[in-house]
Amino acid sequence: MSETTENQFSTAKLDDIEQMSYEQAREELIAVVTKLETGGAPLEESLALWQRGEALADRCERWLDGAAARLQQVKESLQRPEA
Template sequence: MSENTPENAEASFTAAQLDDVEQMTYEQAREELIAVVTKLETGGAPLEESLALWQRGEALADRCERWLDGAGTRLEEVRKSLEGSSEE
């Protein structure tokens, strides 16, 4: 049986809590990021929970940024294709 130390609990909690981020839509990730930031700002959570929330918030922010970058790239491609077709 493995020992239930804070390090083991944080490692297993963090891994379990980050697995779903990659499947989230932009809206889902943004809404949860808002909730995480609000919870961190209000304080009162134990250190381990705060660290896990911070880590999850970083992953959610990264997911949102990648969604926005992808949307920007697609918009730029559409803009270029429209400019190319108007030149013909």
């Protein structure tokens, strides 16, 4: 595989992830994992899928971390005595 093709996998397959909702990223992550588990993909495709899967998992984790932080803020605000 040429470096140009490799760069296309790296850039073209990852640049849309930051705009995904949690649900979109999770659903695609499930599809990527399923495809990797079934095997049969060429090495280059498997590596690209793995890379995309890692980026999707990171996106999901950041969404969940943000949600947990917001929940904690609400919890703390509810526990404060009102003045």
